[in-house]
Amino acid sequence: xxxxxxxxxxxxxxxxxxxxxxxxxxxxxxxxxxxxxxxxxxxxxxxxxxxxxxxxxxxxxxxxxxxxxxxxxxxxxxxxxxxxxxxxxxxxxxxxxxxxxxxxxxxxxxxxxxxxxxxxxxxxxxxxxxxxxxxxxxxxxxxxxxxxxxxxxxxxxxxxxxxxxxxxxxxxxxxxxxxxxxxxxxxxxxxxxxxxxxxxxxxxxxx
Amino acid sequence: xxxxxxxxxxxxxxxxxxxxxxxxxxxxxxxxxxxxxxxxxxxxxxxxxxxxxxxxxxxxxxxxxxxxxxxxxxxxxxxxxxxxxxxxxxxxxxxxxxxxxxxxxxxxxxxxxxxxxxxxxxxxxxxxxxxxxxxxxxxxxxxxxxxxxxxxxxxxxxxxxxxxxxxxxxxxxxxxxxxxxxxxxxxxxxxxxxxxxxxxxxxxx
Numbered sequence: 133x134x135x136x137x138x139x140x141x142x143x144x145x146x147x148x149x150x151x152x153x154x155x156x157x158x159x160x161x162x163x164x165x166x167x168x169x170x171x172x173x174x175x176x177x178x179x180x181x182x183x184x185x186x187x188x189x190x191x192x193x194x195x196x197x198x199x200x201x202x203x204x205x206x207x208x209x210x211x212x213x214x215x216x217x218x219x220x221x222x223x224x225x226x227x228x229x230x231x232x233x234x235x236x237x238x239x240x241x242x243x244x245x246x247x248x249x250x251x252x253x254x255x256x257x258x259x260x261x262x263x264x265x266x267x268x269x270x271x272x273x274x275x276x277x278x279x280x281x282x283x284x285x286x287x288x289x290x291x292x293x294x295x296x297x298x299x300x301x302x303x304x305x306x307x308x309x310x311x312x313x314x315x316x317x318x319x320x321x322x323x324x325x326x327x328x329x330x331x332x333x334x335x336x337x338x339x
Numbered sequence: 340x341x342x343x344x345x346x347x348x349x350x351x352x353x354x355x356x357x358x359x360x361x362x363x364x365x366x367x368x369x370x371x372x373x374x375x376x377x378x379x380x381x382x383x384x385x386x387x388x389x390x391x392x393x394x395x396x397x398x399x400x401x402x403x404x405x406x407x408x409x410x411x412x413x414x415x416x417x418x419x420x421x422x423x424x425x426x427x428x429x430x431x432x433x434x435x436x437x438x439x440x441x442x443x444x445x446x447x448x449x450x451x452x453x454x455x456x457x458x459x460x461x462x463x464x465x466x467x468x469x470x471x472x473x474x475x476x477x478x479x480x481x482x483x484x485x486x487x488x489x490x491x492x493x494x495x496x497x498x499x500x501x502x503x504x505x506x507x508x509x510x511x512x513x514x515x516x517x518x519x520x521x522x523x524x525x526x527x528x529x530x531x532x533x534x535x536x537x538x539x540x541x542x543x544x
Contacts, residue, residue, distance in 0.1 A: 226439035228472050266534035274442050
């Protein structure tokens, strides 16, 4: 009985220590997820207004039509894209993670097209961080990327977006008033594309 | 006694839960750059090559991470050769330059050229480093050679061994006759644009 009494507090102390460690690891695990593929883990305070982004006009009529752009050539601003939700992928043809993720992103594009209610409302573009037009073209052909990709050889666009690694996905809520709210920034893989899309739609307040 | 059993079983559950969580956390995909050593901004070039376009490329034999040895002269009369020296494994820029070349094989095939990647690292280091470049367990399509011992001997032959023992970020294009046709000793902090290399290969034809 005396031994039990002595062990009781000791066991409780050990249990408390483990519970504290458990709690710390739970917090760490949550932070880790926010760096990978869970769009819902983004803090509301990160919902910043998207900076003005100028991109070169797409090369093909099909891509211009997809983005709803009317101008023939030169540069356009992202705000001109006709969409309610815009997904921007920051990638590099030199990044093995981006290479691995390319089929998944293509699948996300197809998942959007499969839904008539989203076809016109949700668009995807890719920005090749540090990539020249030649390198962007190579990546596009290699992986059969069906959505528009844009070069960012000098990283001038990528730096504006506060991106630390590739691939990174930025979801932007576009309004008719011309405002663009960055809903989330997700680094790493998409995971299940349907779940990923649903989470983004929820964040954008789209049914 | 019952209380003792409950304490023990509770302790056991917390203990097991703790280690399962440790495994879950440590098993998360790593941060995209966590294995890359930050070298900071370096002196753009730190060597002086005496080789110039039109010179005969110095021959060499080096061990390959895929096994065996590779000798430059074995390509004579068969294929052009692109030598890509990169400074060191697990450093910025180097760690994504070759993964880019890995999806650009058709540029080399189209111009009947082979790519040889060279660093001053040893074979085990190159094995681990190149293995994570493809993400799907496949191997790089081109030989990766170790210029580790005697240290940097080939880099020195080509005049691209820096004073700190790593090589420059340099590209040499050698035609089927063994003649150097293109040299780019690049700023070590930047990746050479692929289109310049592609153009150099096309001009050999």
